[in-house]
Amino acid sequence: MTVLVLGDQLTRRVGPVAECEEPVLMIEATAFARKLPYHPHKLVAVFSAMRHYRDALRADGRTVHYHQVETFREGFEAHFTAHPGDELVVMEPPSHGGPARLRDLVADCGGTLRVVENDLFLSTPVAFDEWAAERGLDEDELPRQETFYRWMRERTGYLMDGDEPVGGTWNYDEDNRETPPADYDPPDPPAFDPDETTREVRDWVEDTFVGSYDEPPYGGDWADPGSFRWPVTREGAERALETFVDERLSAFGDYQDAMCADDWLLHHSLLSVPLNLGLLHPREVVESALAAYREQDLPLNSVEGFLRQVVGWREFMRHAYRREMPDMATANQLDGDEPLPDWYWTGETDMACLSDVVEGVRTRGYSHHIERLMVLSNFATLLGVEPAALDRWFHAAYVDAFDWVTTPNVVGMGTFGTDAVSTKPYVSSANYIQRMSDYCGNCVYDPDATTGERACPFNALYWDFLDRHEDRLRSNHRMGLVYSHLDSKDDEERAAIRERAATVHERLLDSGSVRPDRGLDDFGVD
Numbered sequence: 001m002t003v004l005v006l007g008d009q010l011t012r013r014v015g016p017v018a019e020c021e022e023p024v025l026m027i028e029a030t031a032f033a034r035k036l037p038y039h040p041h042k043l044v045a046v047f048s049a050m051r052h053y054r055d056a057l058r059a060d061g062r063t064v065h066y067h068q069v070e071t072f073r074e075g076f077e078a079h080f081t082a083h084p085g086d087e088l089v090v091m092e093p094p095s096h097g098g099p100a101r102l103r104d105l106v107a108d109c110g111g112t113l114r115v116v117e118n119d120l121f122l123s124t125p126v127a128f129d130e131w132a133a134e135r136g137l138d139e140d141e142l143p144r145q146e147t148f149y150r151w152m153r154e155r156t157g158y159l160m161d162g163d164e165p166v167g168g169t170w171n172y173d174e175d176n177r178e179t180p181p182a183d184y185d186p187p188d189p190p191a192f193d194p195d196e197t198t199r200e201v202r203d204w205v206e207d208t209f210v211g212s213y214d215e216p217p218y219g220g221d222w223a224d225p226g227s228f229r230w231p232v233t234r235e236g237a238e239r240a241l242e243t244f245v246d247e248r249l250s251a252f253g254d255y256q257d258a259m260c261a262d263d264w265l266l267h268h269s270l271l272s273v274p275l276n277l278g279l280l281h282p283r284e285v286v287e288s289a290l291a292a293y294r295e296q297d298l299p300l301n302s303v304e305g306f307l308r309q310v311v312g313w314r315e316f317m318r319h320a321y322r323r324e325m326p327d328m329a330t331a332n333q334l335d336g337d338e339p340l341p342d343w344y345w346t347g348e349t350d351m352a353c354l355s356d357v358v359e360g361v362r363t364r365g366y367s368h369h370i371e372r373l374m375v376l377s378n379f380a381t382l383l384g385v386e387p388a389a390l391d392r393w394f395h396a397a398y399v400d401a402f403d404w405v406t407t408p409n410v411v412g413m414g415t416f417g418t419d420a421v422s423t424k425p426y427v428s429s430a431n432y433i434q435r436m437s438d439y440c441g442n443c444v445y446d447p448d449a450t451t452g453e454r455a456c457p458f459n460a461l462y463w464d465f466l467d468r469h470e471d472r473l474r475s476n477h478r479m480g481l482v483y484s485h486l487d488s489k490d491d492e493e494r495a496a497i498r499e500r501a502a503t504v505h506e507r508l509l510d511s512g513s514v515r516p517d518r519g520l521d522d523f524g525v526d
Contacts, residue, residue, distance in 0.1 A: 002065070002083065004090040004102075004113070007032075007046050008402060010053040010278040012234070014119035015091045023063035025088065026054055027075030030068075033209055036396040039365040040202075040210050041228055045399050048194075048201040049232040049277050055197070056234065072102075076109035086111050091118040094318060094404035096325035121318055122282050122311060123152060128319045142320055142420050146171065149312030158286060158307055159300075171308065172301035176256040179436060180266070186255075187247040189265040191229040192236045202228060226363040230273050230399060237274035241285060244269045245292045253302030257370045259353070259437035264360050268368045269306065272400035275314075282310050309369075317421075320408040324420050331411055331418035332387050334425070334469055340380065340389045341508050344397075349508075351457060352443035353433050354379060365399035370436065377414030378427050382461035383508065384468075387417035424478040429462040451496045457504045464501035467494065 002025045003016040012018055028050055033043050054066050065082075067075040080086060088106060092099055092115050099115045106113040117124060131151060135143060150170055153159060159166045180186070194202060231237045248267040255266045274280045286307055293303040321328065343349040347358035357371045367376070372394075380390045391410040395401045412421030430447035434440040440447040440456075449455035450463065466473065466486050473479050489497070 001087045001089060004088045006093055007050050008277055009091050009120065010049055011120060013281060016089045016116065023065060024057055025065045025079055026050060027072050028068045029070065029072045029075060031071045036392065038396050039399060040205050040225055041365040042399045043205045043209060044198065044202050044228055045230045045232055045273055048198040049279065051197050052233045073105055076105055080110040084110060087114060089114045089116060091116055094118060120278050120281060121315060123315050125322060140323055142323060145312060145316045148316050149308060152311050152315060158290060158311060159304060167300050172253065172304045175301040176253045176305045178254040179258045180255055180260065186263055186266050190240055190243045190270065192231045194228050198232055234279055237279035240271060240274060241280060241288055244271060245288050249289060249292060249302055249306060250298050251302065253299055253305040256305050257436055259371055261356050261438055276400050276402050286310050317405050317408045320412060320421050321404045328411055328418055329407055330388055333418060334416060336384045336386045336415065338384045338386065338509060340385050340393055344393055350444050353437060353439040356439065361397050365397065373414055373426055374428060374432055377410060381415045381425060381427055382465045387411045387415040390415055424476055427462060427465060430456040430458040433458065451500045455500060460497050460500035461504055463497045
């Protein structure tokens with residue numbers, strides 16, 4: 001028997017690698033890197049983490065069969081030529097259809113595959129499905145995320161005082177909407193200098209992938225991002241967790257939703273990359289935060305806010321994806337049919353918020369959750385972009401993007417392509433951006449104006465969005481207030497809004513778009 005380790009399962013603490021001393025098989029398939037025009041830092045993170053994991057196992061005396069090939073098929077063929085009839089065991093990959101594709105490939109190449117539970121999550125599919133069935137939900141239905149979050153708190157005992165939440169309240173989201181003062185100086189973001197292995201991978205990625213593209217997004221400035229800064233080893237991941245808990249967790253809650261042009265990180269954790277690669281387990285991440293809460297008397301709203309992201313939202317996204325795919329990938333209930341504008345790749349727009357956030361993504365392959373939801377996804381939704389087109393961009397642009405987490409976040413919540421995840425679209429005018437950021441003060445557009453040449457494009461697009469989707473959204477109980485505001489506008493004002501929105505549409509979409517084919521992040525399984 002041989003343990004098959006995939007590129008997002010780089011753990012030695014749970015699963016088959018931890019449970020037995022059998023040889024390990026790893027396949028570095030470059031076909032994965034060609035499915036989309038990925039950010040170079042994503043490719044460096046995945047391949048460097050895989051090679052470091054291999055070397056750490058070998059240093060401890062484990063046998064590792066490591067194949068650097070174009071496709072998974074080539075890797076399996078090489079393995080079963082050397083080990084005829086071998087049985088492989090693997091933790092279940094979270095990508096839709098991944099287990100079936102792996103089984104078929106292994107069988108075609110002369111072996112057998114046993115798929116076991118993926119232990120890199122805090123909740124299992126069986127437990128979730130049984131709980132959902134007890135609530136009267138069908139297999140393709142989901143509970144509300146808040147209901148799931150409370151169930152998870154009760155199951156794990158995290159921040160619980162008997163049967164009640166610590167502090168008497170489940171959710172402190174309303175306390176997590178502060179903006180830092182103008183002279184605020186947050187802790188410096190952590191960075192992990194590339195070692196020899198990472199430098200070799202970086203050079204290989206630049207020569208093999210980046211240099212092979214003449215068109216956007218790799219053409220032009222995108223081909224020269226900032227310095228690689230992500231942890232790619234277990235030791236680096238542990239240091240990333242330690243620095244977050246020690247330096248940034250205490251104020252995480254207050255500034256969780258804030259956006260600052262000069263402070264791209266503020267107090268966010270930067271743990272999504274090592275979590276999604278398997279270098280950290282969500283249990284140790286949460287329990288480190290809870291230990292600091294007890295020992296250092298950290299603010300409850302910060303610890304609960306972080307707990308909600310990991311225990312509530314991340315776990316919920318996994319089950320939403322699992323139960324709603326494959327339909328979720330192409331869901332488009334608002335009939336968005338516009339292409340994604342080129343400037344999502346280049347950052348060449350004079351809207352200060354969008355320009356800064358896209359520039360950060362181009363440089364680092366990262367932006368925090370509010371920038372993803374209320375700037376990038378919000379604007380694409382107002383513009384009427386096809387959800388799958390935005391989903392493709394997120395997959396390509398972000399270092400931490402993998403299909404199981406990105407698709408439900410973008411299609412489900414970000415664009416309201418389906419109502420399986422959220423009960424209303426998360427859209428807003430410039431008012432939200434102005435309240436939660438410092439972008440508007442340095443922008444050429446007026447956030448308080450809806451019509452006119454200098455009116456912020458968010459405003460006309462917002463009201464036009466509500467007008468266009470009135471039949472679908474007015475009956476939504478969470479949309480009543482905004483429709484009452486729309487009703488207060490007379491015919492002349494609504495006509496001016498429609499005219500301004502049409503102008504914005506024409507200008508923003510006139511330059512065309514980049515629309516790469518969509519591919520799943522399953523590390524070259526084909």
